[in-house]
Amino acid sequence: MSASEYVLCADTEAVAAAVPVLSGYSHLVVDCEGDQLGCRGGRLSLLTITPIRAASDQVPTYIFDLLRLKRKNMRRVFDLLRDASRVKIFFDGRMDYSALWHEYDVHVVGVIDMQLADLHSRQARGETESKRLGRLRAYLPQNMITKKSGECRTLARLSSLASCVQEHLRTNESKGSGQQSLISPGTTTNAYLCSVDHKRWLERPLSQEQLGYAAKDVRLIGRIYEHFKAQNYLTENLPEQSERYVTHWKARQPEKDRYFNPHCLLPLDIIDYDARRPTKRCDGCERLLAVQCFPRETTSSEGIYCWVCNAVLRKKAYNKRKHDNAKRGRRRR
Incomplete structure (x- = not known):
């Protein structure tokens, strides 16, 4: 993604210019980057926001550098996240919410999470039990799937952002939708996510590669949202479910190395x-x-x-x- 498609907000003037633009939209895509994001002892580095807009509306993605900006500088941006009249679109917003809440006292409301919407899409697409178990096989031991399938009846494997893009947007393109791919042909599912060292989010200055990565994530989430909306995958109860989901760690931050925290099961x-x-x-x-x-x-x-x-x-x-x-x-x- 070229530098002209995003704006790095690292001072009060840049934030002041971004807020009126973002305030003009009802749907905002939100994503965060940091070191051990959302975990105890972790640190939030970047808050990236882009609006859902018409293709002809040339609005950049805004990347807020939280290591450069003071809390008071971000007040109006945080107010947008607290505003229940605006929809905030995440993809697995659990750690994003944890970081914003525990580090900045920001209770994000009006959330819909595309990782949950992806689960709803499976039912809408008529996913078979065999396919559901096939997803679990990539994570759980084979003998648990074959010999103890009853224990798996309540389990659902979550998709990563890259996997979701591959499954939905590439399939959509192959059917002649005419939409341009944001992942180059031949790129492996997680390749575009592997080019950034997440331990370096607290270093400054940020590289163009890091900024491009942050901007690309929200663009991908926005594309997924638009596709899911067109396919009627955004169910009526998704907002309520998403609120329960993203506030998963509201009571306490997770320990990074605790075995029960980092896994891909719903x-x-x-x-x-x-x-x-x-x-x-x-x-x-x-x-x-x-x-x-x-x-x-x-x-x-x-x-x-x-x-x-x-x-x-x-x-x-x-x-x-x-x-x-x-x-x-x-x-x-």
């Missing part, structure tokens, strides 16, 4: 939430969940775990056995 009680159901606490994700989210036999010496955390534990045990077997194999040589 947390339970996000889509099918019912406040009337009795709950109990999971010792893995540390959330209060409906009792239906737990196996019948839930008590063990290690604690009580929901279906998702049970799957994460099984994967951990599988990885350990695989590592130990490989280690023993090397010793025999």
Whole structure:
């Protein structure tokens, strides 16, 4: 993405120029970058915002440098995120929300999350049970899928931004939509995401590569939103579900290295939430969940775990056995 398509806001004058432009739009795409983003001890570096606009409307993407700007300089920008009359579009906004809330006391409202919308699209497209289990096979041990498929009935594997773009936009283009691809032909699913070292988000000056990466992310999210809207994948209850989803870490920030935090399975009680159901606490994700989210036999010496955390534990045990077997194999040589 060329530098002319985004504006780096690193001083009060640039912020003052950006706010009136963004204020003129009802739908804003939001994404954040940082070191250990949203985690305890992490740091938010960039806040990137672009509006959903007509193709003829030449409005740049705005990248706000939060290491250069003081909190008071960002007040009007943060007010846009707090404004319930504007729709804020994220793709897996959990860590973005965590960083904004815990570091800047910004409660983002009016959110719709495209990662959840992607899950709804699978049902709308008639995804089969075989395809659903196929997605899980890329994460969970094969024997858990084949021998314990009942334990997988409540599990759904989330797509990354790159995978979602590949699945929806490339398919759309292959059917002759005429839309220009934002990922070059032949590029692997995650290649465009692998060119930036995320540990360097706190370094200054920022490279053109880093700024282009941040700007491209929000453009991709915007394209996904427009495609999902055209295909009627944005369900009526998506805003309510998205609020539960992005505020996942509102009560506390996650520990970066805690095993139950970084995984690609949909947390339970996000889509099918019912406040009337009795709950109990999971010792893995540390959330209060409906009792239906737990196996019948839930008590063990290690604690009580929901279906998702049970799957994460099984994967951990599988990885350990695989590592130990490989280690023993090397010793025999």
